[in-house]
Each structure stands twice: as C-alpha cells, then as structure tokens.
Amino acid sequence: MGATKTGLFTKQQNDAANLAKALAHPARIAILQHLVKINACICGDLVEELGLAQATISQHLKELKAVGLIQGTVEGTSICYCINPETWKQYRDLFGKFFDCSVANGNCC
Amino acid sequence: MGATKTGLFTKQQNDAANLAKALAHPARIAILQHLVKINACICGDLVEELGLAQATISQHLKELKAVGLIQGTVEGTSICYCINPETWKQYRDLFGKFFDCSVANGNCC
DNA sequence: CCCATATATTGCAATATTACGATGAATGGA
DNA sequence: TCCATTCATCGTAATATTGCAATATATGGG
Numbered sequence: 001m002g003a004t005k006t007g008l009f010t011k012q013q014n015d016a017a018n019l020a021k022a023l024a025h026p027a028r029i030a031i032l033q034h035l036v037k038i039n040a041c042i043c044g045d046l047v048e049e050l051g052l053a054q055a056t057i058s059q060h061l062k063e064l065k066a067v068g069l070i071q072g073t074v075e076g077t078s079i080c081y082c083i084n085p086e087t088w089k090q091y092r093d094l095f096g097k098f099f100d101c102s103v104a105n106g107n108c109c
Numbered sequence: 110m111g112a113t114k115t116g117l118f119t120k121q122q123n124d125a126a127n128l129a130k131a132l133a134h135p136a137r138i139a140i141l142q143h144l145v146k147i148n149a150c151i152c153g154d155l156v157e158e159l160g161l162a163q164a165t166i167s168q169h170l171k172e173l174k175a176v177g178l179i180q181g182t183v184e185g186t187s188i189c190y191c192i193n194p195e196t197w198k199q200y201r202d203l204f205g206k207f208f209d210c211s212v213a214n215g216n217c218c
Numbered sequence: 219c220c221c222a223t224a225t226a227t228t229g230c231a232a233t234a235t236t237a238c239g240a241t242g243a244a245t246g247g248a
Numbered sequence: 249t250c251c252a253t254t255c256a257t258c259g260t261a262a263t264a265t266t267g268c269a270a271t272a273t274a275t276g277g278g
Contacts, residue, residue: 002235002263003236003237005136005236006135009136009159017137021130023125024129025266027113027117030118050118051114052268055267058225058227062226062227077275095208101142111265112232134235134236136236152255153255162237163238164255165237166255167255168236185246185254186244186246186253186255187253
C-alpha cells in the first residue's frame, strides 16, 4: 500500500490533483514566477536564480512541462523555456471554477 | 537529501506550495467538492462517499484542516466538517493573483 | 573531428506521502 | 456504569518525491 487509489476518483478530480501536484513545490512556484516576470524566456539562469543544482532544476522543469504549464524550444546550444499561455489560462479557469463554487453562504458548524 | 530546501524560497512561495500540496490529492479534491455541494456539514459519510478507509479519510481531513481549508466542530457523537469560508476566499485570491499575472502576451519561444 | 557549453538522464540516498489495521478517546443511550 | 458509535492516533508497509553527483546527449565553434 501507499499508492494513490486513482481509480476511485473522477478524471476531473485526478486532473485537478495532478495540476496541484505540479504547483506543490516552492521551486516550481519560483520557476513559474520567474518565467512570468521575465517574459523573455530563460534557460539555465534558473540554476543561478534558485540555489539548486542543475540536475534538480532540470527535473522540476520536466514536471512543469509534463502538465503543460511551460514549453521549451531549442535555441542554439541552450533551451528557451516560457509559460504555455493556453494551458496556463485553462488551469486558471479550472481553479477559478473550483474556488468560485459559491461558498459564500457562511459556516454551518 | 530528499528534503525540500524550504530556506531557499520566500514565505509566499512556500505558502503557495503548501496550499497546492493540500490540493494535490484526488481524495482531498473530492472531499472539498463534496463539502461545497452539500452545504450541510458532513462527517463520516465521506468514508462511504469515497472508497477509502476511515483512518485514511481522517488523515486527509487533518491535512485540509491544517491549511485552514475546512473546519470541524463536535456535534454529538460525530464531528461536523465544513468549508472555512474565510481561508477559502483567501486562497481563491492567492491563486487568482498567481494565475492572472498577465501571461496573455503570447509565447516567446 | 575535437572541444566547450548547455541541458537531460541515470542511479542512489534521504525524506515524505499514502493507505490501512489496530487501538485509543469521547459522546450519548440503555 | 457498560456498551455502541464515531472519530483520532499509532504503527507499519508500500510507494512517491527530492536532491545531487556522475554521466550522457546535443549544439555550435574551431
């Protein structure tokens, strides 16, 4: 045991959880914020920006790319990463809907 | 090694990551959705609703409570859980700000 | 082709999460 | 008081994540 029982939940729930998982690390939050800030695309600058090893950054980038939050294109000898605007907006809407579920009706407890 | 290097990041980044971590499991998404739907507060019904053991549900509830997304009050022999509207809105705004960072400017790659 | 630079992948160790049975604590009724 | 119900906590096993050194891969310049 120890493995998440994915089969018990809807695709939508698993998707939301997967996106949240991609955001569930401060390094990945920091990477996204940096990419948003410097609209121009960055590559290995992230290694200096954050204090993590190159292999570690590469792994975080891989996870962000896996959920489609960022995209990378080869640019000479380096690789240019930037936000993927489409999935970004898509996820913004997903979270927007999730949180806007009219919870205003005060506590019941 | 293996522990997240929390010290490298800002409090805001760590907070955002912690909230995301709370949402990073389909069972917790399902619990929140159920609480939102049935405004009336639920307790052990969640054990039947999802297919997980009581101990497992209890653990997920604990994590959701730890980040303040839900609250529970004793109600006779059972415990009544519901969304905490204040932190809920607070987190909605946090994610709203995060995602609204003017990413509209198309790809650069 | 050889070298330097930039990024990805692999392998491993440390730590965290997930799940559940068993047990403990609290409440209400008989 | 004793018992049943409800939930929390503990202990444990399985699995996932994090981080990095070492190594592999790819690109451009000479």
